[in-house]
Each structure stands twice: as C-alpha cells, then as structure tokens.
Amino acid sequence: MLDFFLGHYAYWFTIILLCIGVYGILFKKNLIKKTIGLAILQISVVLYFVSIASKWDATVPVLNPDFPADQVANYLNPLPHTLMLTAIVVGVATLGVAFTLLLAIYNRYETLDEEELIEKLQ
C-alpha cells in the first residue's frame, strides 16, 4: 500500500493540485481567486504531462554519441514536453483574456466579489 503511494508520488501531487484548482473554481467567491484556481487546474495537467515523460537513468532528448538513438530507453520522451510548451502558452493567453474581462467587470460594477456582483446585476 505504501509503495502504491510512494511509487506514484508525482501523480499524487498532480491530483492534489487538480483538487485545489477545482476547489478554487467552485467555492471561492472572489473572481480573481477563481481565476487563480483555473490557473492551478491547468498547471496540474501540465505537470501530469511532464511527469509521464520522465524516465529513470535517461538523459535529455538531445542526440548523444554515447547513447545510440535506436535505444529509446536512454532518452526522455520529448513529445509531452513540447506539447506542454503549447499548453502553457494557451494558459497564459487564457489568463490574459480572463484579466481583461475582470478589468471590464470592475470598471462597470466596481466589485469583483461574486455575491455583490450578482446583487448589482439584478
């Protein structure tokens, strides 16, 4: 049982981060905190992809004459890392749009608290 937890510790961190992110989105009343929760949720998925690419006793995916390229166990899997570069960029763009919308909301209602905002909307 302990092996199950310790052997997969990277995934447990991912799951904890994912739960924190979902908690932030669902239960926080402040819209900025909701956005932070969203960012944590995205980062947890990024970390998941990064951790599935790693291997014990393997090196960075740059061709090294000591390790022949056909023995793929010598190298980390570069594909998830490159995918996550794109996903991080997507996340940054999402945060940019989110904060722009928050600015627009604040300029119109002068609050970012969800309950106050809903009162002012009606």
Add this chain to the structure above:
Amino acid sequence: MIESHLPAYIALTFVLFSVLIPAFGLWRSELSQPLAVLGSGIAAAFSVYGFINYLNEGSIRYFFGGWEPPVGIEFVYDGLAGFFVLVINVVSFFVLIHSHHIAKREFPGKEMPYYALAMLMMLGFNGMILTGDLFNLYVFLEIASLSGYALIAIGEKQAPYAAFRYLIIGTAGGTLYLLGVGFLYTVTGTLNIIDMAAMLPMLYESNAVFAALILMIVGIGVKAALFPMHGWLPDSYTYASSVSTALIAPIGTKVAAYILFRVILWLFGLEITDAIAPLSYIVGVLACIGILYGSIMAIAQTEMKRMLAYSSVSQIGYIIMGLSLANPWGFAGALLHVLNHAIMKACLFMISGQMRLKEGHSDISRFDDSYRKKYPWTMASFSIAAISMIGLPPLAGFFSKWYLALGTIDNSNWLFLAVILISSLLNAVYFFRVLEKVYMMDPDKGQKEPKDGERNEPSASMLWPTGILAVSLIVIGFANAVIVGILLNIFPM
C-alpha cells in the same frame, strides 16, 4: 492539384484574413466587414467544392510538411468533416453579410478588431473539425474559445460577466479534455486519431481508456452545452452583441457536438464506449433531460434572445441524442439536424438582431400585430424558421425529427421517442406565442396601425440573408432524401 491541398486552404484562408483585416482596417475601418465577408465567402466556396470533390473522389488526408502520421500532423477531410465544414462556413458567410448595420450600431468604431477576432474564431472551428490529431484539436479548441470569449464580452453591460463565467467553465472543460488526451497518450503512445483508433480495441475494458473517455465527454460536453453543463449558455447568448450571438449560436455548440461524434463513433467506437458502463445511453439520457429542460425554460422567457438561447440548449440535445442512438437513422437525423438547426438558429437570431436594430428591443411581450405590416418579409422568414423549429412538414425541421424518431424506433427506445414528441409540442408553445402576437389582432386593443410609414423593413443586406436561409429550409425539406442518402454513407459502422 487544388484538391490535395484543400483542407489546408480552408484553414489558411481564415489565417490570411485575420491578418488582412487589421492591416486594411487600420487604413480604413469600414473595409473590415467586406473583407470578413470575402474571407468567409472564399472558405465557403472551398468547402462546397471540397464536399463535391469528396462525393466524387472520396476523402483526403493532408500531411503537413509531408510528414506522415503518427510523426506528423494531418488534416482529414472525410465525409463528416466535409459536411460540418460546409455547414459552418456557409452559415457564417450569411451571418457576416447580415452583420453590417448591426455592427455599426452596437459597437461603432470597433469593427476592425471584432472581425479579426471573428476570423480567428472561424479558424479555430474549422481547425477543430479538420484536424486528425487530438492535441492539435485542443489547440484549435482554445483558439476558438478564446476568441469566442472576447466576442461574447462585446455587448451589453452584463456581457463581460457572462463571458467570464463562460471562460472559467469553458477553460476547465478544455483542461479536462487535455487530461483525457494525456491518459490516452500514456496507454497508446500516439495522438493521431486514425492511428489511435486502430490500437484502442486492444485496450478493451481498460480503466485508463474509460477515465479518458469520461474526461473527454465532460470537457467537450461543456462546450456543447450538454445538460447539466449548459449554465454558461443562456447568459452569454443573451448579453452578447446580436452579431456575436448570430455567429456563435448556430455553429459553436455544433462543432463541440462534432467532436463528440468523432470521439465516440470514430475514435473509440461503440463497443469500447460501452465496455464498462453504458456511457452512450447515459449521454442520451442527459440529452433528453436537456431537451425538456431547455424547452420548458424557453417557454418561461419573454426576451426573444434568451428564449432562443434556451431553445439552443434543447436543440443540441437532439443532436447528441442521435449520437447516442448510434444507428444509421439516428445518425442521419442528428447530422440533418445540425444542418437544419444551424440555418434555423442563424435565421432566428439574425431576426432578433433586426428587431433590436429597428425597435430597440426584442421583448416578445411588446410585440404586436403592427409588426406584420411593418416587417412583412422579416416576419415571413421568422414564421418559416419557427415552424421548421417546431417540426411541421414539409419544412426541414420535420425531417430531422422524423429520422431521429425512426432511429429511436429502430432501437426500441420508447423513452427517447416520447421526449421527441413532447418537446415538439413544447417548441410549438413558445414559437406560436410569438406568431400569435404578430399575426393575430389583440381583441382588447383593436388593430394597431404602424404610425410612421407603412413599411419599416431593414436594408437589403439584412433582408436577403434571412430570406435566403428561410427559403433554404423549404428546399432542404424537399431535398431531404438526397441529403440523408449522402449522410447514411458517412455512418462509420
């Protein structure tokens, strides 16, 4: 020569015009709208040509840079993709023609960034449909979503908050989809849809595949406004500018439904989908609840745009229901409903935009029988689209429900059949309410005569697109046998 590069051309057209519009728009802002119409017109022409080419020659696989999958990224132009691309590009072409005056009125001076964003959103939608790679699909999904959030935020005072809510739930959905793709990548080692579909039967009853499937259905279900993930939709569609609503409502949720089709029927196949739990049936039941909920909520609304938004929640349910039936009739009915609903909703939202432009509101309780004389053609188009929405023959909406009903009978699924019949009655309630206001005289008030001038129809650039869409509903109604014949050939099993 052009055929082999066709999938890339469709996407590149939108890339090109999303750059051209800012370049020319800085010089002359009034050029933005014609350029957007030109861009989507070219893309629509490519997609018409591509679909005809598909019918004659079969599907196209386009490898970017000549790298073959699974190493490279490919665009797949098969029957399903060709059909969806055709529908969304043609409908958005008419919506963009129609948008000219409303854009000038609702967000003056912001046309240039607005139309550039609209082109980016269309790029995202077309990319999602055409791509044959799951991660590439995520990137296009986010391109479409991010520009979609921005488009929804342009509108009334409440629009940014509606867009923010959509952003939070939409991005969370996209992230869950990405996590699902991650699970599939760890068990198969590929991201290409065709490649992965060949490997997945070896992983029958695998828990990782099952978890990935649920994550993908939930993630994409948010975008498709599948009940109970529809909460963002009514507010976003109501408060956004009429142009954004007319552009996003007919095609946005359809593209998400397309991904569900692609994932459930093409990637996983029905056996793996139902291996551990009867997921396809659960999705169907959710769709049924969505249909009834959307129709009942639509009856409770007095604001036309809000009523149409709830009706969208209901109509997407028909499409997902056809998917969950997973037999040829249900499939053909669902795809026919994608076409019909895109046209009907575009037409209805365009008319609500016209009412806002001309009357300053789209509140149904303030409609009266003078509208019949003031806007004879607009109201005629509205009636055709509304009656087609209810599903009376010979209009197009009848036939998609007919084929869906045949599909339910094929599966002996009487629950779904009952839902189709009840929701048609509910549709009738909320549309005849509008028609009654416009075409019947109110006995208490007597006939209202329009005050200034007999006719107050909007200009030809708005009247023609609505009219053409309305007439096309009649044409599709009569040509349904031909279309369904084509759609039945697309069915994968």
